[in-house]
Amino acid sequence: MNRPRTNRAYVAALFDLPFNDLLFQAATVHRQHFDPNAVQLSQLLSIKTGACPEDCSYCPQSARYKTGLERERLMAVESVLEKARAAKEGGATRYCMGAAWRSPRDKDVDQLVEMVKGVRALGMETCVTAGMLSETQAQRLSEAGLDYYNHNLDTAPEHYGKIITTRTYADRLDTLRAVRQAGMKVCCGGIVGLGEERKHRVGLLVELANLPTPPESVPINMLVKVPGTPLSDTPALDPIEFVRTIAVARILMPTSHVRLSAGRQQMTDELQSLCFFAGANSIFCGEKLLTTDNPGNRDAMLFAKLGLHAEPHACPAKPTEAVEAPLAELAVDEGACCDPSSGCGPSPSTSPARSAVDGLLAETVGGFIDIARRQAVRRTRRLRGAGQRD
Numbered sequence: 001m002n003r004p005r006t007n008r009a010y011v012a013a014l015f016d017l018p019f020n021d022l023l024f025q026a027a028t029v030h031r032q033h034f035d036p037n038a039v040q041l042s043q044l045l046s047i048k049t050g051a052c053p054e055d056c057s058y059c060p061q062s063a064r065y066k067t068g069l070e071r072e073r074l075m076a077v078e079s080v081l082e083k084a085r086a087a088k089e090g091g092a093t094r095y096c097m098g099a100a101w102r103s104p105r106d107k108d109v110d111q112l113v114e115m116v117k118g119v120r121a122l123g124m125e126t127c128v129t130a131g132m133l134s135e136t137q138a139q140r141l142s143e144a145g146l147d148y149y150n151h152n153l154d155t156a157p158e159h160y161g162k163i164i165t166t167r168t169y170a171d172r173l174d175t176l177r178a179v180r181q182a183g184m185k186v187c188c189g190g191i192v193g194l195g196e197e198r199k200h201r202v203g204l205l206v207e208l209a210n211l212p213t214p215p216e217s218v219p220i221n222m223l224v225k226v227p228g229t230p231l232s233d234t235p236a237l238d239p240i241e242f243v244r245t246i247a248v249a250r251i252l253m254p255t256s257h258v259r260l261s262a263g264r265q266q267m268t269d270e271l272q273s274l275c276f277f278a279g280a281n282s283i284f285c286g287e288k289l290l291t292t293d294n295p296g297n298r299d300a301m302l303f304a305k306l307g308l309h310a311e312p313h314a315c316p317a318k319p320t321e322a323v324e325a326p327l328a329e330l331a332v333d334e335g336a337c338c339d340p341s342s343g344c345g346p347s348p349s350t351s352p353a354r355s356a357v358d359g360l361l362a363e364t365v366g367g368f369i370d371i372a373r374r375q376a377v378r379r380t381r382r383l384r385g386a387g388q389r390d
């Protein structure tokens with residue numbers, strides 16, 4: 001039987017920490033497991049758009065809401081591959097294909113299999129999100145080489161019924177189980193700003209962290225308020241609370257990629273920068289997510305300002321200072337791997353400048369870091385009270 005890794009009292013105490021202490025803890029955990037300046041780049045394509053029978057109240061693709069979205073049938077395999085090639089040239093290392101279905105039919109899975117094989121042949125990682133899967137469908141996708149299947153929990157179990165009524169939390173967990181059993185990696189996160197309370201954000205992160213194996217990829221979405229959807233008038237979530245959510249996700253799932261997902265187009269550079277400091281290390285690049293806007297070229301400028309680089313798996317281009325460059329040109333081929341699941345170890349960084357900075361940091365502020373870390377741990381212990389981490 002799987003033991004729970006965390007509990008709500010502990011996670012609520014993390015959320016309650018003074019902001020600087022929380023960010024310090026999250027950044028420390030981040031540095032222990034990843035290169036803190038590397039960001040994994042995925043690109044997402046809607047391969048079948050709109051007319052979805054589900055009633056997810058944030059989603060413009062539901063057939064139940066009048067959002068003006070144009071419906072599109074499942075794309076042809078070659079059209080998907082053409083766009084995947086362009087995404088690779090733009091710096092993406094993972095290609096994510098999203099279809100607005102409750103669940104795919106078996107003949108849809110035939111098409112998905114061909115897409116997965118084609119994208120893999122380009123040397124990219126693959127991810128699909130297409131609704132609920134049967135065990136057989138999951139097995140077929142796994143055999144085709146699918147690396148990740150995305151299926152979000154969206155929110156805490158007790159808030160879920162206010163957001164979606166056409167499928168249950170248990171349905172979602174069944175699909176996640178089928179994906180794991182088939183041997184694929186899991187991409188699973190949620191959405192904040194749905195009108196939930198902090199306790200629901202706590203509940204969501206506890207559910208994610210306590211999955212039998214935590215998801216390798218954890219997208220944290222900020223609600224994009226699309227006119228025509230039931231949540232279009234929801235009050236905005238405080239950006240600082242969003243950063244707290246990222247930081248707590250990083251602490252609870254230290255070896256997962258935490259992705260800043262939907263809502264980045266509405267975020268300032270400063271907010272995104274705080275999220276990267278708090279442990280976010282994956283984004284969707286490009287101009288579009290499934291149907292909403294994404295920052296596109298603004299990312300290259302932000303990466304240059306912050307000294308971030310693309311995680312180097314499939315990004316062999318050299319570093320450049322040109323802020324107008326596509327993200328691929330900001331990638332650093334360090335010949336090392338940032339992904340702990342690859343077995344290469346944490347936080348590789350072979351650049352002389354980075355090594356020098358790390359050395360200096362270790363010599364001059366190492367003592368301070370130890371003191372601050374002990375203070376933060378003591379404060380966490382005091383705050384979490386009865387909640388004890390397993």
Ligand code: SF4
Pocket residue numbers: 052053054055056059060061062099100101102131
């Ligand atoms: S989130 Fe997915 S399942 Fe829900 S309405 Fe949108 S496309 Fe359909």
